[in-house]
Amino acid sequence: MKKLLASVGFLLLSFSLFAVDVNKGELESAQTDSIMFENYGGPHAVIETADAIMGIGSNLGRQVAADVENPLSVEPYSKYSLYHVVGGEGEKGLDADILFLNQTAGVDHINNLRRIVTGFLMAAYGYSREDSETLAVFITVYNAVYRGQLSAFSSKYKAAVLTYLTEDSVGLSTNWEEWAGKTQIVIPLGALAEGTASVETSEISDDKVIEALRSEEDKNVEVREKMADIKEKEAGDASEKAKTAQKEAAQEKKEGKKAEAAESAKESEKQQKIADRKNDEVKSEREQIEKDKAEVKKEKAGESQKYLTSLFIVDEKHKLYSLMTVNPQTGEIVKKSSIKQIREKTIYPVAEGFVAVCGVDDGHSAVKLCLVDSETLEIKKQSDETLSDDSSLLQAGDAYYVIIVENGKNYLAAFDKNLTLKKKSDVAINGASPLNFYSEGILVTDEKGKPVLLALPNLNSVWQ
Template structure:
């Protein structure tokens, strides 16, 4: 992504998996070419966690913030002092441009996956503006992509948002960074509001968050974002239906107002005649107090009816304008929905064709180097003839370039000791290549992973000490050494003995079965 994201992928170490081990293969290519410069790919922490928060606990963060929005018509700062807060920035005196909710992540914010960030935003929208859970989920996806596309583009925000919004934004924080490592203390997620007071379906401006740049970015995803784009189309169709109803209701009120106006105008004409007669009688008998009162009363009736007619005309004009505005909105939403449905249909066909083409292609699993500096890898499924990636694991923190087959899974060391992260031995399934199980014990960050006799050896981290461990392929701990070792010790195995470097730097011999010192 220009100005937001330039992600270079070094495929300088790809390891093909056979039945026993991974063999090295040198490859070098760009993950995102210039033709995909606007693609949004969020970098999430996908390894084990030291503390696992439930989905409900994560949603409660947003729900609590939303429940604190007591008066949507007034600007407010919600949740100050916590890890997350919202700046509700509205100005009813300015009619042009958007109001906004600015969702801010403090330096202490611990969210490290886009799915959880979206859960927080979704629950906020549901509690603050009465969105259904499914609609709020859809909006949260578009909001995050929208903020990634326009990350740091302060001139864009100034062109679309009121001053009450932009005065709160800073160029280095506006929008959403692609890497979770840049979220805490550096994030101002801007949510465009078109009707913050009424709440409900059209509070968030769906046209803004699904503009051509956002949709184009989604179309570059592996699944082309089809499901969530379909959901957005359905929201727009619902918006169009509601706008149609409002337009029809306003038009009906305008027609009824015209009927009432005609009756009032006829009534006014009669009242003017009566007032004229009363005035003539009063003028003919200036000393007659009753005739003077009757003339004055007749004039007041005329004035009252004239005021009523002017008010009626204003109401009619307002209803006509409302009908036009709502009909225009309905037409816009319907047009966007129709266009997007056509595009989605084409994208679906492309996916079907691609799946059919890949169905019988000879494939292999490999490791692609994801972060050269940290030596982190990601498991991929590739076309054996072309090297083209067919599917990629969401787990981007596989350590030390080693993965071993384990039945229908793969075993690896994965994770990072950052934030809420931790390093463990994990299982990844072959279909989605997601973590399905992890060891109870914490693994040393620079531990090797060695396979021998269908069992695994690695180095555990316990209270600043390191020990060799033996596991089966189900990640059950079978043995742990009493001898402390270097965290990055090589592990050399023959039939009965392990050769490792102990904490003093000397070679130690351990039994391959129980890991006790060999004497």
């Protein structure tokens, strides 16, 4: 794993001149061959659990599971709607489930969107959680690859499916800001029979999708192996169905049921073709995966470069910053954080990453004390408490000091490295107060504009 050398601390604004050279052209061109989802990276005003987010999909899926052979509209006027579209019997093309992210949908990270899809697949079609998570990755990449390409869907899906799709919304944008009200996630379905259905895995893992996955640094070998496992199970199931139908054909022939025997023989041939096709896909993909594993291993063996991670300005007007990791030898951008709302030019390195003040007070986000992972540059944890918009950040010893908001008042607060609130001042202070550290305590401005000295470690006022 690459070693990240943290070049952080009290950064001068003039240092952002380096960012002018690299954060426009190079950021836009970095990893353009892959599907890179741009997620909301800041803290949230309200945090939902992973299970609650999966529950959104589960609720949609349970209603589909009740009758998979017939078309169904599920919660068409909610934040998330699902259209189970079944075309005419015998019609060429694929049936589909279409997940609409409506105007009020709040999902803003690809991981959470995949949780919704995972919950849906588990409830609707009985996939295991692991298989559902694998399918969710492929479904989202598939929809990103074919975003806005209505013609690509027109050539593969039944007419009934196409009536729901529009060119400006079909598929999935890589930018979360374009999801709500502008997203139609298409989930292709295999043949519906005897009250069962499944995702058409060959469609969501076509050459373009595989190439998008392979363009990542790790070539996504793990999730591709899991897809190969799913296809192997599908091949095995189809092979068993072929054998069963073949036996039925033989028995019906003995009984003189020529028409029935012919149908069973036809079904046996159909299932065997599916099994052969899936096995061929698995063989080809596993061969490529082994080659990719060797290439990734070789690249990792040669990695010894230390990189620099630091702050760069992204919004000069509002004084908001982001983190980037760069190669000090070439200036190449190795990693770009999705967090674009770091409020201070001061961040502090800890074992798990960096402590920073992040967010904006806009309802969706909130100003929080955040722990940013040093590898992913994503928020790993955020404080429960909300901070003043103008809060400074000060480290002294093992504590991190910021100004929190509580019942409309501002207080100096001390947090540990796990972002747990340890102490709070006994007097209210100005939300924009500088935090001046002395051996006697922290000198701040109270809400009336007067100086107040707060003793350490309890943050009680020295001057009564």
